[in-house]
Amino acid sequence: MMRCAKRLIFYKLKSLNQKSILFSLIVCLGLFGYAQDVNVSEIIIEGNKRTRTNFLKRLAFVKEGSTVDSTRIASDVRRFRLLPSVASASSKLEKVDDNNYRLVYTVVENFAIIPGLNVSQDNNDDLAYRTSVFDFNFLGQNQIIGGFYSKNVFDSYGFYWEAPNLFTRKLGIGINYQNNVLQEPIFFEDERDVKYKNTSRAFEIRLMYEHNFKNKFEFGFNIANDDYNYLSGNLPESIPETLGVDKISAVGEYEFNNITNEYQYVDGFRSIFTYSFTLHSNGDNDLLRNFFIGRNDFEYFKRIGDKGNWANRLRLGYATNDTTPFAPFALDNQLNIRGVGNTIDRGTASVVLNTEYRHTILEKGWFAMQANAFVDAGTWQESGGSLGDLIEGKKATVFSGLGVRFIHKRIFNAVFRIDYGVGIGKKANNGIVFGIGQYF
The missing domain is CATH 2.40.160.50 (membrane protein fhac: a member of the omp85/tpsb transporter family)
Structure with missing residues (x-):
């Protein structure tokens, strides 16, 4: 009788350990997937006619391949607005896939x-x-x-x-x-x-x-x-x-x-x-x-x-x-x-x-x-x-x-x-x- 009870406890513990391991694995995988960085795969600048695109990209904090950071994107928009050649600026993110976004800056140029x-x-x-x-x-x-x-x-x-x-x-x-x-x-x-x-x-x-x-x-x-x-x-x-x-x-x-x-x-x-x-x-x-x-x-x-x-x-x-x-x-x-x-x-x-x-x-x-x-x-x-x-x-x-x-x-x-x-x-x-x- 005691041997049967011990065997039953062993099977329950084994089953519990398997469930715990499986649960932990699922949580870790979920956290790993959540922690993956979302990157800026491409930067596009629209609306500029006379202002050079490479000049604006050189001024921007956000670079292609960097992590999406809303604070730095907002800083770039403000930086562009302070330029004499820019009357207004805005930004938007376009999803490319699960881990990559396209960043589009739109500027309205001043006549300078x-x-x-x-x-x-x-x-x-x-x-x-x-x-x-x-x-x-x-x-x-x-x-x-x-x-x-x-x-x-x-x-x-x-x-x-x-x-x-x-x-x-x-x-x-x-x-x-x-x-x-x-x-x-x-x-x-x-x-x-x-x-x-x-x-x-x-x-x-x-x-x-x-x-x-x-x-x-x-x-x-x-x-x-x-x-x-x-x-x-x-x-x-x-x-x-x-x-x-x-x-x-x-x-x-x-x-x-x-x-x-x-x-x-x-x-x-x-x-x-x-x-x-x-x-x-x-x-x-x-x-x-x-x-x-x-x-x-x-x-x-x-x-x-x-x-x-x-x-x-x-x-x-x-x-x-x-x-x-x-x-x-x-x-x-x-x-x-x-x-x-x-x-x-x-x-x-x-x-x-x-x-x-x-x-x-x-x-x-x-x-x-x-x-x-x-x-x-x-x-x-x-x-x-x-x-x-x-x-x-x-x-x-x-x-x-x-x-x-x-x-x-x-x-x-x-x-x-x-x-x-x-x-x-x-x-x-x-x-x-x-x-x-x-x-x-």
Whole structure:
């Protein structure tokens, strides 16, 4: 009897072990099948006509043969949207078999050869203009090449070439030469109306490095000659009529970019820090020697509903040569405060806040029209002053106004803007400002 019981227990255990092994085998096989990678067997890019396919593939994180990763695909779509030649981009996966998918990127191209014309008022209340032409997709690789000519009392011109991805997907180069000749108002403590002819000739070369999708660095050198020649006004005895300086400066830029673009709409945060540090100077007077000039733009954009966009910019600037009347930061219509006038003040440090709400009031196919309401506010440190000037607000300026934008959605940066600003408080003046591209 005991022998029969033992034999029955043995058979039950044996049967149980067989079932356990079989169950474990099925689970392992299932897990093995589930764990198999799903690969991208082919990448196709559609919609690009002028932009080279191999250039876009070189920029993309996802490569043929890599594992399907939705995060990296989304990063590629965002990367394409930030290119000057791309108005919009999307992606889709098409199944080839159980373990392979075809990845299709679809891009909508911008027209990237852009003529430009800005018309404004010069410091003599005459007509000033700037005409330019730039190709933002040179050689189909989103290189930028072009130049400008401007008439603002005197003649100026410049040439540019930038190839951010020339050497690798992360490393490129930029070169530019500018010959700017302007009539500059210079402001002294007793508010004398003094005007100089400023001639600035500069050659610059930079290396551009994209560390990752969000972080970019630029570093280079600027060789410049600046001359100031007295034109008119009540000049203080301590200030010479002619000044000049030759400078070699280390220049650079750091950009953190977490921006998403979709035609005229922008969403996200961006910070751009630019600097110039004088390595060597040889001139007549220390008044022109700015040993360090730094500026940081903090930008924040937020989509509001389907047609709204809230845009903000905080601009901070500082220069170490804080005793010169030839200060680098100007209070100007086109730069920071809409409606204030054409170069009405200068400072060696500044804080400027621009905020506006943009709303699309008309959109049909390639065309869009936006209306906007804005507030521009700023404060300056006077030459010879201290950073406390920024807090005390002696030079504080606030303007508010309305504007309109006419946008061609298929042409890069084709935004014709008109803004009208009205001063609040001590700055009771007002003015109209227009140009090409969003104000910021």
